[in-house]
Amino acid sequence: MKLEDMDFTDVRVxxxxxxxxxxxxxxxxxxxxxxxxxxxxxxxxxxxHTFYLRVQGYAAEGDIGGRHALIQFMTPLLGKHYYPHGVEYGEEENFPSTLVDQCKRILSQIHSELQSVQAS
Structure with a gap:
């Protein structure tokens, strides 16, 4: 599930x-x-059950392998793992509300810290 209200697309770090x-x-x-x-x-x-909070990004400048990159973040995801198939991120998945709330709190703190070191 996309955590749309925790959008990180405004952050480059x-x-x-x-x-x-x-x-x-x-x-x-x-x-x-x-x-x-x-x-x-x-x-x-x-x-x-196993769940994963995932935050993805891409190199807006530089390259990640060279350890010198400016990362543009994307909207975070919450997924549920199914053995042996992998992680599903679909909206039809059932996520415990306590987990969703916990992930939103974590993401809010991360977003705040990322913004404090954001590249200009």
Missing amino acids: DLEHADEIMSRFGLVRAGQWDYERVTYDRKFEIQH
Whole structure:
């Protein structure tokens, strides 16, 4: 599900700041990047189900592999994992309201911190 009311498309941040801020809130980049795109995920396990909060972005300038990139963020997603098929982000998925609220609180804090270091 797209978290439309938590839109990050107004934020552009240097990759180093993005990595630092996301990791403080438990969102991990790990190997989920290429030279143009970056993905941060946080895993939630609730009542025998696995959910992922995902924040994606792309290199508006530079490249991610070179560690010198200006990241343009996209609208965050919340998905549910189905073994062995993967994560589904569709609107028809059922997400616990407590999880949605928790994700919105986390994203609000992240958005605020990203804006404070936003590139001009």
